[in-house]
Amino acid sequence: MKYYNYSLLFASLLFIFSGCGSGSEPESEKVQEDTIQMDSVTTQIKEFVHIFPSHLKVALMFKNAGLKYDPTLLLPLRNSEKLVTSYDRAFGLGFYGVDMAYTAINNQTQASINLLKISKQLSQQIGLESVYESNHYVEKFESNLNDVDTLADIIADLFAETDAFLKDNDKLDVTLLTFAGGWTESVYLASSLAKSSKNKAIIELVGDQLVSLNPLIKLLGENQSNFDFSLLIKQLNETKAILEKGIITPETETEPMVFDLNEAQINELLQKLKEIRSKVNNA
Amino acid sequence: MNKIIIALTALLFWIQNPKAFSQCKLKDLKSEYLEKIKPYEFEGISAGVIFAGESTTISVSVFRNQKYRLYFHSEGFDGPVSVKVMTRNRFVLFTNKDDPSLNKYTFVPKKTEDYFVEFTTPTSASEDSRGCVAVVLSSRGY
Numbered sequence: 001m002k003y004y005n006y007s008l009l010f011a012s013l014l015f016i017f018s019g020c021g022s023g024s025e026p027e028s029e030k031v032q033e034d035t036i037q038m039d040s041v042t043t044q045i046k047e048f049v050h051i052f053p054s055h056l057k058v059a060l061m062f063k064n065a066g067l068k069y070d071p072t073l074l075l076p077l078r079n080s081e082k083l084v085t086s087y088d089r090a091f092g093l094g095f096y097g098v099d100m101a102y103t104a105i106n107n108q109t110q111a112s113i114n115l116l117k118i119s120k121q122l123s124q125q126i127g128l129e130s131v132y133e134s135n136h137y138v139e140k141f142e143s144n145l146n147d148v149d150t151l152a153d154i155i156a157d158l159f160a161e162t163d164a165f166l167k168d169n170d171k172l173d174v175t176l177l178t179f180a181g182g183w184t185e186s187v188y189l190a191s192s193l194a195k196s197s198k199n200k201a202i203i204e205l206v207g208d209q210l211v212s213l214n215p216l217i218k219l220l221g222e223n224q225s226n227f228d229f230s231l232l233i234k235q236l237n238e239t240k241a242i243l244e245k246g247i248i249t250p251e252t253e254t255e256p257m258v259f260d261l262n263e264a265q266i267n268e269l270l271q272k273l274k275e276i277r278s279k280v281n282n283a
Numbered sequence: 284m285n286k287i288i289i290a291l292t293a294l295l296f297w298i299q300n301p302k303a304f305s306q307c308k309l310k311d312l313k314s315e316y317l318e319k320i321k322p323y324e325f326e327g328i329s330a331g332v333i334f335a336g337e338s339t340t341i342s343v344s345v346f347r348n349q350k351y352r353l354y355f356h357s358e359g360f361d362g363p364v365s366v367k368v369m370t371r372n373r374f375v376l377f378t379n380k381d382d383p384s385l386n387k388y389t390f391v392p393k394k395t396e397d398y399f400v401e402f403t404t405p406t407s408a409s410e411d412s413r414g415c416v417a418v419v420l421s422s423r424g425y
Contacts (some may be wrong), residue, residue, distance in 0.1 A: 050342045208347065257394070
């Protein structure tokens, strides 16, 4: 019995001390530079993850800018069955999540609920089942099919819960992969419709999505212990370079950048986004 | 004997891993702030544990012409935590220097950019003292 007691204590102490230094150490050095660089910030923050824009907010901003609904742009639902690795499922979750938000805010509730079910399935396959089980999202969604605002609230909560669960459980790599998928799908949908509509406000908003790319690429580079993000990082850097060609006047301290994309640049952007999307679309 | 060992283990675990016992779980913080931020809507959150007397920075992306409110959360420290919101070029947009009880900042950015929220926590007599800091981003309208 005594042996059991001391074993328990020893095992507990081992567990406790193995937790030391696992990411809670703060960076004590103050940043001395005049400009805050992402390098220094990410070194400093360790456990503190950049707050990326919510996909739902981005979808609503695009809609308000005039983005129309085009169901032919959505990823086919059946593709989700071909996603077999954790990488592909986490990445696909981001794409289907944005498609779900896009359909819901455009009153396409049946399409949206189908996408919610796909998201639930993918989430379960990567260990996020408790997010759905404890919050009953599918049931809540089905009970509010005629209320688009409530559906948007449910999706917002689902995104936030998923994000919190992943970060609380040290799955930052999955968070980033999912965000990268959602970012790609948002910009793909907007660019596809900007190409046909020539809507300047949508194109300007596409340019604004550059804001997420620097922290995303940086964090992907730093979180590759479970996944190899090298191809995705390369593709996102190439996407960034294409978007940067659209900067007509760079931002100043107080004024935003002036951004526009001509048809050839939109085509180049779409080609790159399709290449990234093919991981899920042609799985 | 068993009870003593369990109590001692729990105590040691708490000392070494306060995050596990404090309200520094994003899920809990999110639930806590969902009501507090109304009529604003929840956009995102970042949180973590830092030592007393240290600083840390949390970055956040914001879009031009959108109405945002940032909430600053801290717990577990012996005194007020100072907060600054800055642009990349360290231009200070908000500080609670004159009123440490200020825990939110409402703004409409003129351009799409990253903001940096810097927390500086008070020193403590205890070397191992630490607490939780968090930023909650909320927005209103689109």
